[in-house]
């Protein structure tokens with residue numbers, strides 16, 4: 001039971017939450033550099049669900065229980081809904097004008113409202129049906145070719161190309177920059193987590209010159225900017241040629257809003273580029289990793305795989321040739337599998353950092369203004385208090401269980417919760433459900449080269465991510 005804010009705050013001032021022992025000057029930086037999701041959970045189990053890490057000169061609190069997440073993301077959401085200003089955001093994110101990085105305030109509120117109303121809301125996502133289904137057909141065709149030759153498919157690559165392809169198709173009918181987007185988003189994410197002095201030891205920022213941090217950021221930012229410029233100008237040229245308005249795609253929708261001036265802020269080209277960055281950076285690897293882990297887990301759980309296939313193969317697809325999103329409501333096992341995958345391997349395992357905008361108090365501890373917060377979604381989703389055999393893949397736990405991922409059940413928050421919750425849920429779920437249903441409808445899957453399910457790599461790559469160490473190759477039958 002959490003003690004209320006005001007009562008304790010008066011009694012004990014400046015009592016900070018527990019922290020692992022730190023070294024002079026660098027604090028806990030030496031421990032943080034080698035952290036994995038497992039070791040971060042182990043540290044929190046030792047020091048508590050609200051643990052303080054001194055990362056260089058920056059106070060960072062790690063949140064690792066459902067109760068604590070509810071405190072940060074619901075009860076005191078107004079205080080914790082901002083983002084820290086870090087160098088990568090400022091250079092890559094157009095001065096933090098994308099929604100993911102923008103500080104909490106009027107601009108962020110308006111931009112997020114725009115996402116929900118015009119880009120990622122349920123009706124808009126339904127209208128993206130042709131793009132989604134085109135990409136599914138494209139993937140199925142590739143798989144059929146491999147099937148004919150009894151060859152394996154690199155599903156890691158296929159899922160990445162599918163996720164980027166849908167967004168690509170929504171910015172341009174002839175989009176062909178999938179590989180460039182994948183390269184830039186991967187490098188940008190790596191730089192976001194790379195050590196630099198300005199973010200962790202601000203007085204020593206001059207040393208960043210030796211790390212070439214800024215030049216690496218500027219280089220990626222320039223390449224992204226060139227790509228977005230081209231997307232926007234191609235889109236404008238198309239509108240001029242067709243001589244009609246288009247809002248059935250992402251850039252078209254934004255250009256229409258710009259022309260109509262119906263928003264409560266001036267939408268500039270810089271904003272449009274920042275929003276495109278958000279879509280590609282937040283929407284690609286999250287989707288592809290969920291698909292990949294679902295397939296990995298299903299390969300080890302033959303019974304559940306069969307149950308999905310039995311359900312999905314009962315759907316009469318007729319001349320359509322594919323399962324559609326309208327068919328998916330009946331696929332209860334598929335839905336449970338996706339939930340269980342998001343519980344066990346949430347693709348954003350540690351939420352984008354939050355920052356407090358005023359001093360406050362949690363459970364008797366003082367939280368200074370300007371503190372950073374890392375919500376450890378991965379660890380929360382595996383809390384044995386809420387989930388039996390919490391480290392095991394058991395999709396049946398969601399049968400008849402009303403826990404959903406809409407931010408109301410704090411023991412299951414793959415998309416976060418509260419004001420900063422992911423706005424891309426509809427978009428992501430439509431894509432994930434559609435592709436998974438179709439590849440399980442059309443093919444049986446086996447491991448290549450006599451490999452056994454025990455040999456499937458279940459490890460994460462180093463760092464705080466659920467990326468797998470090895471690529472997933474499977475043979476479609």
Ligand code: HEM
Pocket residue numbers: 099100101112120278279280282283284286287290346347348350351352353375377414415416417419420421422423424425427428
């Ligand atoms: C399985 C897929 C996805 C998962 C699990 C996921 C998860 C998350 C999480 C955990 C956050 C951070 C919440 C927080 O800071 O507390 C987030 C934020 C965000 N996501 Fe997603 N996401 C997914 C897909 C997408 C897609 C497809 C898009 C857009 C096309 C998207 C756009 C965003 C944006 C813009 C934010 C920032 C929201 C804000 O700061 O207000 N996400 N997502």
